[in-house]
Amino acid sequence: IQMTQSPSSLSASVGDRVTITCQASQGISNYLNWYQQKPGKAPELLIYDASNLETGVPSRFSGSGSGTDFTFTISSLQPEDIATYYCQQYDNLPLTFGGGTKVEIK
Amino acid sequence: QVQLQESGPGLVKPSETLSLTCTVSGDSISTYYWSWIRQPPGKGLEWIGYIYYSGSSRYNPSLKSRVTISIDTSKNQFSLKLSSVTAADTAVYYCARDGSWLQYWGQGTLVTVSS
Numbered sequence: 001i002q003m004t005q006s007p008s009s010l011s012a013s014v015g016d017r018v019t020i021t022c023q024a025s026q027g028i029s030n031y032l033n034w035y036q037q038k039p040g041k042a043p044e045l046l047i048y049d050a051s052n053l054e055t056g057v058p059s060r061f062s063g064s065g066s067g068t069d070f071t072f073t074i075s076s077l078q079p080e081d082i083a084t085y086y087c088q089q090y091d092n093l094p095l096t097f098g099g100g101t102k103v104e105i106k
Numbered sequence: 107q108v109q110l111q112e113s114g115p116g117l118v119k120p121s122e123t124l125s126l127t128c129t130v131s132g133d134s135i136s137t138y139y140w141s142w143i144r145q146p147p148g149k150g151l152e153w154i155g156y157i158y159y160s161g162s163s164r165y166n167p168s169l170k171s172r173v174t175i176s177i178d179t180s181k182n183q184f185s186l187k188l189s190s191v192t193a194a195d196t197a198v199y200y201c202a203r204d205g206s207w208l209q210y211w212g213q214g215t216l217v218t219v220s221s
Contacts, residue, residue: 033208086151094165097152
C-alpha cells in the first residue's frame, strides 16, 4: 500500500495551525499512525489508529480520517515542533510510511 | 520503561552480511512483535520486517530474499541479518516494538557499506 503525504515541506509561524495530509492507495480503515522525527533522533509515535493520542503527547496534536484520506493537525505550532512527520499504515504488510513532511518555522 | 538498543558493526564491506542485534530492557520480549526499520541518509523510513517471540517472522518483499530476523528470548534480544549488501543498504537501522504501532524505538545505528 502506497502512502502519499503532502506537502513534503512547509514553513509556518509560531501559533499557526498546521495541517498535513496522507492518502493511502487503497482503503486502510483507521490503521494509520503518525510519527514525529527530530534531526538525529528516532521517530516517536504521536497518533495511533488515526485519531488516538499517544500517552504524554501534547493535545495540540490531533489526527482524523479513515479509508484512504487522513489528516494530521498541529493546532498551534510551537518551536519544539520543528521536525519531520511521517504517516504509516498497518492494514497490510509490508508496513509502509509516507514520504514525510518537514515542518519549519517561518 | 521500555528501552531498545541496537548494536553491531558500523561498517560492512559490499557483498558481505550486515548483522545487528537489538537488546530489549524494561519489557519481556516474549510479548508483542519486534520490528526492524531503516532510513537511508536524508531519506524516509522503510520497514524491513518483524518477528514474534514464537519465531514467526514476516519480511518486506523488497528485501525478503536477503533478510533473516531471529529472536533469543533467553537474552531478550532479536537480531537482523541482511546479506549481499551494497551501498544502497547504507542507512540508520532502528529496532522497534510491535508490528502495528511502533511505540518504542531504539536510538538507531548507522551502518555504512563501503570497501
